[in-house]
Amino acid sequence: MDKRKIMISPVTRIEGHANITIELDDKGNVSDALFHVNEFRGFEKFCEGRMYTEMPTITPRICGICPTSHTLASVKACEMIQGIQPTYTANLLRRLMHIGQNLSSHALSFFHLSSPDFLLGYDSDPAKRNIIGIAEKFPDIALRGIRLRKFGQELSERITGKKIHIMGIVPGGMAYPLTEDNRKALLEWIPEAIETVQIGIGIIKKFMDDNEDMVQTFAPSATLYLGTVGPNGEHELYDGKLRFIDEHGNILQDQASPQQYLDFIAERSVNWSYLKYPYYKPFGFDKGFYRVGPLARLNVATKMRTPLAQAEFEIFKLLNDGKPVHGAFYYHYTRLIEALSDVEDAERILNDPQVTSLHIQHHGRWNYEEGIGSSEAPRGTLFHHYKTDETGKLLKVNLLIATGQNNPSMNRSVLEVAKQYVHGADIKEGMLNRVESTIRCYDPCLSCSTHAIGKMPMVVEVKDRNGAVIKRLERF
Amino acid sequence: MMSKKKLATVWLGGCSGCHMSLLDIDERILDVVKLADIVKSPIVDGKEMPEVDIALVEGSVTSDEHFREILHIRKQAKTLIAFGDCAVMTNVTGMRNYFPLKEVIDTAYVNAVSNDAEGELPNHPCLLKLNDKVVPLQEVVTVDFVIPGCPPDADTIFYVLFELLNDRLPDLSKVKKLKYG
């Protein structure tokens, strides 16, 4: 059979390089698509032999976009090893920093990265289809997006003095308190931040109204979902229990402890990617696709924790009569609903009289050999699992990263979009962007910088089975 | 008026934190793009990079592909900046150097407690090949300038860029937060 291939290389980044191969059958129809993630750094091995208490400082270096989520999953694993809990104020400060990271990551994903597609158009000039292009045409929106991200980053900086790879989160609590001056300065951001998120919601809703067909048919396959929820099923990012639902919204697991993650999740290494394929263990590899991240969190949640976000959540729930919403496009919408909740929640915490208390750390020591911690990174649930010897030296480290859990679905979404927009060698530049933007829906790590400050380069080659190029499309 | 410069930012073996810190210059990105076109960022893989005045390179050299990329960047860039600790001295990315590569790979893809029994090792021709040892940029090419930090502080990044884009040599002794880590 004459098998032909389309390569999209590179498409975007997830902790490194990623590219896509689209395979065509002899009729020129898409038969398969492989999503390759091309980077590996080996944290699980090189952390062995180090003290467990170093992990909250080492593991944020896995990812510069969600370092705080790594620190939190890590510090919770350390707290399980010590058998202690953080203080009330420490929990408030951690929540603030985590909200900040979620907000800056979501702002980046929406305003820097994706808004060019919505505001300038999928088929607009690729040289301008980025935040700089937005700054030229919609300077107010670009500036607002940049400032929303800045507010998110400041939530960490004003507590620990650093925006990225923060140092102040330690087992038992926090190393630094929040000063009154910093509390006030952060509160001043709230009205502007709420307004900006609402402008974003306006943009996405208008786009969804104007492009109903596309939005609804954009990689719409059903999957299971995993997210963290509070005791009453409320949306949760920092601390809570796991909930799995099936594609109809039936609850498969509820209030499951993250410490039991191995009962629910297994993963498989595949030869075409450095990113593994996790799945819901009870259903097996073929049927156990699940997704994480904002869409998953809103699909599993019973309610939001704040009023404006709750009102928007109710509108979201109407999209599919209260059942899970599957279209990958809705990641954008749910990301903004979360951003709204982030800002409201930040305001609530900043007004808590305890937030500037100096009672920020409990002190503990090594007590148990094993620790497991989890948190909701911007892209989804994250697990850190450590085993130590009796001196606290790490014997084994297992990390289950958020983006990994969307990997099987990203791969399938790419296949779906490719099937829809690729027919033979007839490929339009706008199609490339659509395949790419499928990936961008999931916001895998460095899709950010790709679009954020430059142009996304891409080569698509249609090759025959002998590797001869039939057609080549390039974009700088 | 000076002619507009060309700027590239590249991500090799790092965590993207250095690029995120670059974004932390916030509104000042608009000052940068007044002086320079960002012609490549952050990806150069599989693509010819145009000639540029400045290339900021994040991360260490960890694989065959990074090796090719950094040689190419050196050829194309007038000023090559090792951007952040991973680029300068391998930092966290280099911590795997204490272990044989096979053990590092097996730990993740064969022996992880969450792995099922049916996995394969990643070895598709589309994937990069990891080098035995991670090295910093200057072990492969001549580096013109370094900005230390994990990540470097955004004010430092902006200062260095702004000076270079105005044809001045940055003086790192003038910046406030200069340190490794």
Ligand code: SF4
């Ligand atoms: S120096 Fe630090 S922030 Fe920069 S890539 Fe390396 S680990 Fe990430």
